[in-house]
Amino acid sequence: MTIGKGITRRGFLAGLAGAVVTGARGAGAATCAPTEDNPQGPFYLAGAPFRADIAPGGEPGERLAVGGRVLSAAGCRPLADAVVEVWHANAAGAYYGLEGATGEGAWQLRGRARTGKDGSYRFETILPGRYPLSPRQLRPRHIHYLVAAPGHRPVVTQLYFAGDPSLAGDPLVLPSLIMPLNAARKTGGAGAPGSVVFDVTLAPR
Numbered sequence: 670m671t672i673g674k675g676i677t678r679r680g681f682l683a684g685l686a687g688a689v690v691t692g693a694r695g696a697g698a699a700t701c702a703p704t705e706d707n708p709q710g711p712f713y714l715a716g717a718p719f720r721a722d723i724a725p726g727g728e729p730g731e732r733l734a735v736g737g738r739v740l741s742a743a744g745c746r747p748l749a750d751a752v753v754e755v756w757h758a759n760a761a762g763a764y765y766g767l768e769g770a771t772g773e774g775a776w777q778l779r780g781r782a783r784t785g786k787d788g789s790y791r792f793e794t795i796l797p798g799r800y801p802l803s804p805r806q807l808r809p810r811h812i813h814y815l816v817a818a819p820g821h822r823p824v825v826t827q828l829y830f831a832g833d834p835s836l837a838g839d840p841l842v843l844p845s846l847i848m849p850l851n852a853a854r855k856t857g858g859a860g861a862p863g864s865v866v867f868d869v870t871l872a873p874r
């Protein structure tokens with residue numbers, strides 16, 4: 670995946686908007702089945718800031734737009750005012766706050782978003798790196814999620830990327846959590862970032 674340099678914020682978000690529309694019509698279309706759980710892991714830090722760009726300050730890595738919708742398993746309706754919290758490793762496979770920077774830097778690659786009326790959320794970040802699970806197994810690239818909405822059971826899960834060779838052999842990976850990574854596209858000569866769409870469906874209480 671090649672990401673062009675000098676991508677504007679507007680272009681970045683426009684690229685994601687297109688990806689979300691594509692995902693809603695394609696293989697990533699929402700279903701009413703609740704999103705499957707996946708372990709929280711040891712790198713969660715409570716209290717991450719609400720913000721769209723979770724990789725500010727020239728964070729090294731390939732830029733990635735992450736977005737989707739939060740839905741209710743009851744009728745697949747979009748859930749407004751859901752809180753989507755994400756955290757992931759940097760390009761070298763380390764988690765800020767626990768394996769790297771402290772202070773304000775601890776929140777790098779961590780953030781929360783609140784869904785609007787259409788249930789949508791989005792983050793700007795970088796493609797997560799892999800890190801060792803054991804001497805012979807790398808954890809595949811993944812983004813941790815904690816999603817909560819009024820009247821619904823929260824879910825803790827992880828998003829994985831199709832085509833990652835480290836998916837094989839990782840005991841945590843579930844097929845329903847693997848989403849296509851849309852490579853950079855050329856739009857009118859301007860580069861667009863990589864993007865992934867991940868809809869999260871919650872079960873009513």
Ligand SMILES: [Fe+2]
Binds near residue numbers: 710712757758811813
């Ligand atoms: Fe992790």
